[in-house]
Amino acid sequence: MVAAFERYRDMVPDFSALLKAVETPPPTHIRANTLRVEQEKFRQGMAERGYRLAPVAEIPEAFRWDGPKTPGGTLEYFRGWYQVQGLTSMLPALILDPQAGERLLDLCAAPGGKATYLAQLTRNQALIVANDVSHRRIGILRSHNDRLGITSIVVTRYRGQSFPMRMLFDRILLDPPCSAEGTYRVGARPPLTEDPEVSRRLQRLQQMLVSHAIKLLRPGGTLVYSTCTYAPEENEAVLQPAVEEGRAELVSVDTPFPHAPGLESWNGHRFHPSLKLAARFYPHLVDSWGFFIARLRKPE
């Protein structure tokens, strides 16, 4: 039993099933890169080479990797046929619903799982600014861009909270640093810290990033905020000030995957009732990483 999760006992639907799920190793998922290879050719080619892939009904380009080997070392990987990406980690880009011709910003983009998916979904026909503060992680993002045949991503390196206000964006993805509790599953991550101060420190940065992201959005534009953590301090509590002050409003998350609604209260704090429109993904509901995803709109 993971002691750090105990505080979520009343928050998570079927808490004992969550504890069971985190004690099992997570499956590996990949996303076929349709910028490099047509979907049917990908499926056939991978089967001919002896890779066992199980399709994910809800996302045509997603597959569970059942072996043999690990997916990061095959010739097809280096040819850019696919990206290794957790299933729930694919959802923020899908929920952002990017369109060709738009200006998109991924404010904390490296190593680029979500930004490269935005490029794929828009067939290299949008302008995507992929920003991150980490030089090292930007290097990885660039190598994915090259491998995957992406031509629509411009890479920048700013602190997200001071990203220059030179233009406004149609859609912004904000996937900030978080305590990553959702990536804790046996065989995948060491035990969690139980120090709530970690979440409180991250909350300050996450709130600054949300505020700045809203300023960078055009009126009527869409912001998707995602984390791979369960902590309400890093999720609903981060969005609460912007929603309460009317700087952004929640829009329901459109996804076929089972999830729990965002919280309306936690530990004696009440959140804006519209925060229930956010989605909480748990590994006992979707066999992948735990995630929180909220979709917001900047008022006209």
Ligand SMILES: C[S@@+](CC[C@H](N)C(=O)[O-])C[C@H]1O[C@@H](n2cnc3c(N)ncnc32)[C@H](O)[C@@H]1O
């Ligand atoms: C959760 S990861 C992003 C993962 C990425 N969205 C993906 O799908 O591959 C958070 C990222 O935020 C970056 N970061 C940390 N502080 C930042 C800041 N103040 N401004 C911009 N990026 C920051 C980290 O370097 C890290 O790459």
